[in-house]
Amino acid sequence: MPREGAVVMATIAERPLKSPAAARIYRANSFWIKATVTMPIVDPRTGEPLTTDTSAGEPSAGPAQGQQADVVLDVDRSNVQQMLETSMQVPVLLDCRSQGEAASQQLSQVLEKLAREYQGAFLLGRLDIDQEPEIAAQLGVQAAPDVKLISQGGLVDHFQGALPEKQVREWLGRYFPAPEEAPQAPEDQAAEALAAGDAATARRIYQELIQQYPQHTPYQVELARALVADGEADQARELLDNLPPEERDAAPARGVRASIAFGEQAPSAEALAALGDRDDSEAQFQRALRQLADGQYEAGLEALLALMKRDRAYGEDAARRTLLQAFDALGADHPLTVTYRRKLFALLY
Template sequence: MQIVDPRSGEPLATPDTDSSNPSDIDPSNYIVDIDTSNFQQVVLEGSMNTPVLLDCWAPWCEPCKNLMPVLEKLAREYNGAFVLAKLNIEEHQQIAAQLGIRSVPDVKLIMQGQLFDQFQGALPEKQIREWLSQYIQPPANVPESPEEQAQAALEAGDATTARSIYQQLVQDNPQHYDYQVDLANAVLAEGNASDARTILDNLPPEHRDAPKARGVRARLEFGEEAPSHEELTALKSRDDSEARFKRALRQVADGDYEAGLDGLLALMKSDRSYDDDAARKTLLRVFDALGADHPLTVAYRRKLFALLY
């Protein structure tokens, strides 16, 4: 596998592994617990030949427990193209202090004895893959991850398959609460709002109130608040603010977000005072449902800002 310097695009040292015969590589050679006795050898000296992914974690850290199985899975998949070095900062506080660790999980990519990049927090597997692929060529013919399979199923309208995949992920990773949120989303896509709400309500408070869970709850609430298609037909001949608002709400509930956002913005322009500024408040809820990084959220936040200021 080729390893590149992202700053110059030039290839770096190639690991001393034979990717054509991966079964010969013992996982214990590339998934290693780090302490004061082997930090120099594994992380600093070892990274001169093979990249090292240094996972700084703590026993009391729930996100660390969610992240570590993902990193171990990737290490096995990459089969020696990088070394996963796991550092328990509680047991080795001196090393953690020298590294400047302030919060965990903290993952650092060390190559040729230098820090090349890092991330903090338990990122989704897909995002970690994308981050890692900037530096190390992914192995060929890797099957889609369960998360990717579930997402593809949802995009294809097969919510039942997505739900089944997420149920297995939740069973296998009971402390990975993002999977439970994903399961709630798939259950909601199947049309079972009651079960989706139950899943969300049973999350720990810090996960129940996180952006991802709020987004699923917002979609759930839009479905409950939106007029039925029969009611919408009755409003067809009307063009007052109430009818326009309900049409936009139905579009959002049906997943036609762009049309719904356009309708809400138009209502703000024509009747800002309707139902105590309901159009603006609903726009913000749609942003919450989509997520801060969604292209529609970014685009329509700009439009909202321009309209307001």
């Protein structure tokens, strides 16, 4: 809802769209947002409001593609109005930052990198809230970093906190097409390495990400996952135990703990060989555990489901309980979880 005293612009669908990027923004929001709140900025020196002058004709063109030196603008009280006027043609991503905050400086580096990568799809404005506290207060900034997307003189969206680069890219993706030659995110590189069996590379990437974002606990959970894959279950367990309570008991951490449990419960290679051609319920269960511990989830899930059909009472419903552990290990949205949870439901009901 608009803040008290704020000026409400016309319905988004009725606003003239002057650039493809602006059009993308308004299309993305038009079904959900009926009005945009203009930025009621007052010049601290004069008390006069700084608003976009739409009667002065077409504003100067925004940064052209390839002119990378022009995609970053330092904003202060002398050019806030220019920034608003520029946003009538080219969206402005305003980085409200503090030079004294390491997290804020880190995010600023990420935003500048992305602004150059997007090559003029938006202009990056940088406002030092320590130098311009009055302007920051009027923009509703309580702490840095605070990033605001401004288009047509109005606030479209914002986020607070030093998000990792991948999350900033996802946020920008709501409004702008991804650059054609966008580099692969390090999180995706780590996931691919882990899927390919290269746990050492995944460990290195997540360790580097944790150094950059020590408060981002999902990276610690993923590092624990890589440690399990690399045969370091004790280190993984210690890392999980040191997470904040709300993260320690969340689904991703539970999934890694389930992977650790599979490794501890599964038979060794010698014990597996000793089973020979046995086809009883115990042998079938032990083979399924080994498959889960080795990351052969589909084969393990299929074996557990077959065991449930064959001998539901085995091990006090051990097959069903282990299936649920496997779902935790994979995550609720994993295709195998979705498929086998449906099969389990059909079998039970």
